[in-house]
Amino acid sequence: MKRIALYLMIVLAAAAAETPQELYQKALVKERSEGKLDEAIQLYRRAADSAGKDRALAAKALLQLGDCYEKLGSTEARRQYDRVIRDYADQKDAVAAARARIGGTGTQETGTVLRKVWGGDNADLRGRPSPDGRFLPFVDWTSGGSLAVRDLSAAENRVLAPGNGSTFAGAAIFSPGGKQIAYNWYDDKGGQSLRLIGTDGARMRVLMNDVGKAPNVYAWSPDGKQIAVNLFDYGDKTNLIGLVSPQDGSLRRLKSTGWRSPEIGGFSPDGRYLVYSVPNTLQTADGGIFVIATDGSRETPVVQGKSIDSSPVWTPDGRTIVFSSDRSGAKGLWSIQITDGIPKGSPELVRGDMGEFVNMGFSRDGSYFYGMQNRQTDTYVAGLDQETLHTTPPKRLTDRFVGSNSGIGWSPDGKWVAFLRGADRRSMTLVIRSVETGEERTLPTKLEDAYAAGRFGPNWFPDGRSLLVADVIKNRRVFRRIDIETGQERVVFEGPYEIWPLVRLSPDGKALYYSIHEKILLHLMKRNLETGQEAELYSMESPGAGFFGLSVSPDGSRLAFMANVETPHRVLMTLSTEGGTPRELYRGDYENPLPFTGAWTKDSRNVLIGAKDGSLTRLWAIPAEGGARRKLDVTMETILQPAVSPDGRSVAFTGGHPKNELWVIHNLFAEARAGR
Amino acid sequence: MRFAGWLLFAVALHAAGPRLPLGLDLYRPVPEDNRLTPAKIALGRRLFHDRRLSRDGSLSCASCHDPRQAFTDGRTVAQGVNAVRGERNVPIIVNRAWGASFFLDGRAATLEQQALQPILNPKELAMTPEAVLALVRSGRYRAQFRGAFGSGPTMEQVASALASYVRTIVAGGSPYDRYLSGDRSALSETAQRGLALFRGKAGCSECHIGPNLTDEQFHNTGVAWRTGSPADEGRARVTGAAEDRGAFKTPTLREITRTAPYMHDGSFPTLDRVIEYYNAGGQKNPGLDSRLRPLHLSPAGKQDLAAFLASLAGRIRDGH
Numbered sequence: 001m002k003r004i005a006l007y008l009m010i011v012l013a014a015a016a017a018e019t020p021q022e023l024y025q026k027a028l029v030k031e032r033s034e035g036k037l038d039e040a041i042q043l044y045r046r047a048a049d050s051a052g053k054d055r056a057l058a059a060k061a062l063l064q065l066g067d068c069y070e071k072l073g074s075t076e077a078r079r080q081y082d083r084v085i086r087d088y089a090d091q092k093d094a095v096a097a098a099r100a101r102i103g104g105t106g107t108q109e110t111g112t113v114l115r116k117v118w119g120g121d122n123a124d125l126r127g128r129p130s131p132d133g134r135f136l137p138f139v140d141w142t143s144g145g146s147l148a149v150r151d152l153s154a155a156e157n158r159v160l161a162p163g164n165g166s167t168f169a170g171a172a173i174f175s176p177g178g179k180q181i182a183y184n185w186y187d188d189k190g191g192q193s194l195r196l197i198g199t200d201g202a203r204m205r206v207l208m209n210d211v212g213k214a215p216n217v218y219a220w221s222p223d224g225k226q227i228a229v230n231l232f233d234y235g236d237k238t239n240l241i242g243l244v245s246p247q248d249g250s251l252r253r254l255k256s257t258g259w260r261s262p263e264i265g266g267f268s269p270d271g272r273y274l275v276y277s278v279p280n281t282l283q284t285a286d287g288g289i290f291v292i293a294t295d296g297s298r299e300t301p302v303v304q305g306k307s308i309d310s311s312p313v314w315t316p317d318g319r320t321i322v323f324s325s326d327r328s329g330a331k332g333l334w335s336i337q338i339t340d341g342i343p344k345g346s347p348e349l350v351r352g353d354m355g356e357f358v359n360m361g362f363s364r365d366g367s368y369f370y371g372m373q374n375r376q377t378d379t380y381v382a383g384l385d386q387e388t389l390h391t392t393p394p395k396r397l398t399d400r401f402v403g404s405n406s407g408i409g410w411s412p413d414g415k416w417v418a419f420l421r422g423a424d425r426r427s428m429t430l431v432i433r434s435v436e437t438g439e440e441r442t443l444p445t446k447l448e449d450a451y452a453a454g455r456f457g458p459n460w461f462p463d464g465r466s467l468l469v470a471d472v473i474k475n476r477r478v479f480r481r482i483d484i485e486t487g488q489e490r491v492v493f494e495g496p497y498e499i500w501p502l503v504r505l506s507p508d509g510k511a512l513y514y515s516i517h518e519k520i521l522l523h524l525m526k527r528n529l530e531t532g533q534e535a536e537l538y539s540m541e542s543p544g545a546g547f548f549g550l551s552v553s554p555d556g557s558r559l560a561f562m563a564n565v566e567t568p569h570r571v572l573m574t575l576s577t578e579g580g581t582p583r584e585l586y587r588g589d590y591e592n593p594l595p596f597t598g599a600w601t602k603d604s605r606n607v608l609i610g611a612k613d614g615s616l617t618r619l620w621a622i623p624a625e626g627g628a629r630r631k632l633d634v635t636m637e638t639i640l641q642p643a644v645s646p647d648g649r650s651v652a653f654t655g656g657h658p659k660n661e662l663w664v665i666h667n668l669f670a671e672a673r674a675g676r
Numbered sequence: 677m678r679f680a681g682w683l684l685f686a687v688a689l690h691a692a693g694p695r696l697p698l699g700l701d702l703y704r705p706v707p708e709d710n711r712l713t714p715a716k717i718a719l720g721r722r723l724f725h726d727r728r729l730s731r732d733g734s735l736s737c738a739s740c741h742d743p744r745q746a747f748t749d750g751r752t753v754a755q756g757v758n759a760v761r762g763e764r765n766v767p768i769i770v771n772r773a774w775g776a777s778f779f780l781d782g783r784a785a786t787l788e789q790q791a792l793q794p795i796l797n798p799k800e801l802a803m804t805p806e807a808v809l810a811l812v813r814s815g816r817y818r819a820q821f822r823g824a825f826g827s828g829p830t831m832e833q834v835a836s837a838l839a840s841y842v843r844t845i846v847a848g849g850s851p852y853d854r855y856l857s858g859d860r861s862a863l864s865e866t867a868q869r870g871l872a873l874f875r876g877k878a879g880c881s882e883c884h885i886g887p888n889l890t891d892e893q894f895h896n897t898g899v900a901w902r903t904g905s906p907a908d909e910g911r912a913r914v915t916g917a918a919e920d921r922g923a924f925k926t927p928t929l930r931e932i933t934r935t936a937p938y939m940h941d942g943s944f945p946t947l948d949r950v951i952e953y954y955n956a957g958g959q960k961n962p963g964l965d966s967r968l969r970p971l972h973l974s975p976a977g978k979q980d981l982a983a984f985l986a987s988l989a990g991r992i993r994d995g996h
Contacts, residue, residue, distance in 0.1 A: 003819035209856070235871075240701075251857075255703040256886045258775075296702030474891075475884070494966055496882075520877070 023047035024061050030264035037068045037399050059084050112670045117152045117662035124239030125358050125371035127172040137172035137181050147183050160201040171217050176224050182217050207249040218264035222271045228264045233600025237475035257476040265312035273341045277310045290339045300342045312360035316366055324359050332418035358433050368668040377406040379419045379658035381635050384651045386601045389621050391633050406654045407457030420454035432484050440538045443487050447471045457641050462509040470501040500546020507556040515547040537579040549598030560598050560607045570594045597641050602648025610639035684854045697848025700887050710836045720841025728811050731759050731802040740923035746934035752942035756800040765882050765942035768935050770847035776892035780940050783914045787839035819943045825923045847930045850990030870984025882967045889929040898922040898959030899939045933986050951978050
């Protein structure tokens with residue numbers, strides 16, 4: 001009897017776990033916490049199919065199903081969104097969300113309206129919308145990095161200041177009256193200036209052009225008399241929140257923030273305050289969001305804590321600051337009330353789980369603009385025949401956390417790969433994955449800035465149980481050795497920020513190769529990790545920040561690397577690991593694809609490079625002894641840091657489909673007010 | 677009517693705050709619960725210079741932090757009442773409003789926490805709280821405290837007043853500041869070469885950064901380890917951490933030519949000795965800051981560096 005009762009309980013419990021709601025919740029966990037999209041898809045599908053009369057749940061499940069497919073880059077996403085719109089017209093929120101995802105306009109029950117106003121290959125998110133919300137200044141890379149303005153209503157672009165690839169525009173903001181634009185301009189000597197130009201393209205003026213300082217433009221005061229910048233000093237690598245007069249370019253030092261780079265969110269509507277954020281350090285949680293009086297009389301912390309709080313902007317009425325935060329576990333938009341520069345109450349969630357968004361602020365009518373940076377970088381592996389250079393189509397290495405995996409390195413025995421996972425450079429996880437079984441182990445790291453580690457990938461030490469990864473602390477490059485068994489870390493090398501974070505270990509793990517720039521001189525260095533002794537292998541004048549695509553031949557005898565030479569050329573060279581004179585293998589320019597990333601094949605006969613081929617990036621093979629380059633059948637929007645497996649039969653790389661989108665939300669707070 | 681105009685002007689001037697010397701941030705951190713007022717500053721200044729705040733009436737804060745010597749005393753280590761020898765060199769106290777922690781080992785988090793410690797330290801002014809209170813509750817002090825705080829006096833108010841005054845001791849307007857502001861003639865060619873070394877090969881700006889030329893962090897430069905073990909535990913006294921043994925806070929370099937002798941123990945009488953020490957890479961020890969390494973500066977390079985350091989002398993101002 002007892003046995004029957006127990007059996008019944010088990011059956012009932014199992015049945016309970018299979019309710020549509022349970023399936024939906026399980027699917028959410030699979031999708032958002034575990035990143036197992038394939039399993040999530042199955043569960044969402046089952047939830048939708050079994051939802052029966054619960055049409056709200058069915059619609060939600062289909063919406064999520066579409067999201068999963070979208071993350072996988074599948075066109076099936078569109079079919080699911082269409083199905084929601086067609087079959088669940090009574091579910092207005094879900095329909096609005098589905099429309100928004102397709103790119104139409106979604107009006108939700110709450111009155112919130114979402115609209116994608118720009119997307120595509122040349123969408124750029126460096127500028128901030130005009131006060132009337134009609135225009136966006138941006139960097140037009142299709143015309144060499146020109147400063148351009150996009151009419152968001154007419155979907156038309158207009159170039160104001162032409163770039164040429166070597167000189168180009170950066171961040172840009174409108175004046176309060178909408179007649180001028182303040183913007184950053186980069187010259188071909190690595191300098192950065194602050195400029196003004198009329199929206200008709202006339203009356204360009206250089207406001208600041210101080211060699212050794214980079215004035216990053218952020219906001220224009222409501223009275224038009226001050227422009228807020230972060231002035232980065234190349235000399236001591238420190239940052240300053242400064243106020244620049246648009247009349248004469250004079251600077252008022254408001255507050256130094258040391259090595260931490262502030263993100264200035266803008267002036268309060270009355271012009272009395274600036275809001276900005278600075279990141280926490282590993283040791284302290286003294287970063288956060290601050291409001292500082294523009295006369296320097298007072299500063300007040302608005303939000304502080306262990307979460308990553310950044311990108312603050314004021315609402316047009318000046319009563320609220322909205323900011324990005326991961327305090328709920330996922331990156332979302334939060335708000336806090338402000339009265340006379342003082343925060344009131346606690347932060348409140350405005351919109352949750354927004355992904356990698358850029359907080360771009362409000363237009364005068366209260367419309368909220370944000371950008372989506374869909375980098376969608378992933379680790380890929382393609383088969384490689386080093387004799388014929390034939391390849392198999394690249395496959396995504398993992399379906400977990402699609403779009404958030406980058407930087408890959410093979411273990412010395414080729415049985416494991418290590419890469420970085422995560423979208424935020426301050427909270428990335430190191431993943432160790434078995435090539436054979438796909439089993440993954442994750443190591444949370446203590447990296448303060450995992451950008452370089454994610455971009456260039458970890459180096460394996462020959463013991464096969466420790467990795468070398470790059471970090472940045474207080475504007476110094478720090479290279480850590482991480483034990484993948486214990487997670488223990490120790491710094492093996494640190495130096496100035498001018499060290500290019502792409503470093504490579506010799507196959508025996510005893511030497512570290514790196515490059516460092518000193519003004520226009522680039523030095524290629526070899527460091528003995530046991531003795532700390534260093535030797536310069538090669539030095540040349542180059543406008544680049546480092547030697548790109550650094551790669552050590554499998555036998556450890558040669559290096560391959562690239563350097564910018566006179567614009568627009570970049571050369572691929574090889575050099576003995578003992579130094580000497582490098583051999584130029586390939587020279588790229590605007591006609592021939594510019595190489596930017598490289599790896600040796602196992603037989604050391606070729607160096608594989610990633611270089612543009614039309615609108616895509618292709619893997620090419622450059623013979624190490626000279627000769628014509630050969631195309632490999634591997635293309636993608638971007639291909640970074642290829643790495644050939646120790647057996648020479650596979651090439652792994654970071655690939656991606658970078659895509660920016662600009663969205664606008666009307667009636668942003670309606671949703672939050674409705675308690676959703 | 678004229679008086680009203682003057683008053684308005686004074687109020688406006690006060691609201692905008694006094695103009696700080698060139699090179700300093702407009703924002704001067706001041707705690708919300710101890711806002712700067714002229715009354716508090718004046719009271720703090722008086723306390724700072726009052727010898728009755730020492731047990732035998734021989735010393736004041738200003739005895740060690742002598743305004744005529746850039747708020748230092750020129751001695752190797754501090755000297756307290758009855759000529760008691762202290763442990764450390766007297767630190768310069770300019771621009772401490774922007775400080776992140778106080779004392780060479782950072783044991784005080786705020787100027788308010790710091791202010792009373794030298795007064796009550798038996799090796800310094802050697803007062804007792806009762807004696808301090810007896811002094812400030814007598815004579816003109818009582819009225820001045822009432823004017824500044826509306827009550828008191830209390831020990832907390834003594835600390836607040838002293839902290840307020842110290843926040844007004846500012847240094848800037850040096851040739852270096854003028855140079856950074858765009859006056860390229862403000863530094864001699866020698867000093868400009870020194871600046872390049874300072875920020876480049878010599879690596880000084882690894883720690884001496886920003887407007888106050890300090891990162892406000894603690895570093896083991898090996899000075900405390902010259903006998904093989906730390907003669908002064910430094911920051912480790914506060915943290916107990918092994919890696920902090922012999923580490924001290926990076927001092928400002930402003931007015932450095934006026935603040936000899938140097939280092940936490942005053943063991944280097946001249947700037948040349950300091951430069952030689954860093955040029956040699958510092959005293960090796962288990963926790964030596966990894967940024968220290970032999971610099972291989974040429975004799976001319978050392979002179980350039982010294983010329984640059986001399987350019988950090990500008991104007992010191994207090995009481996505003």
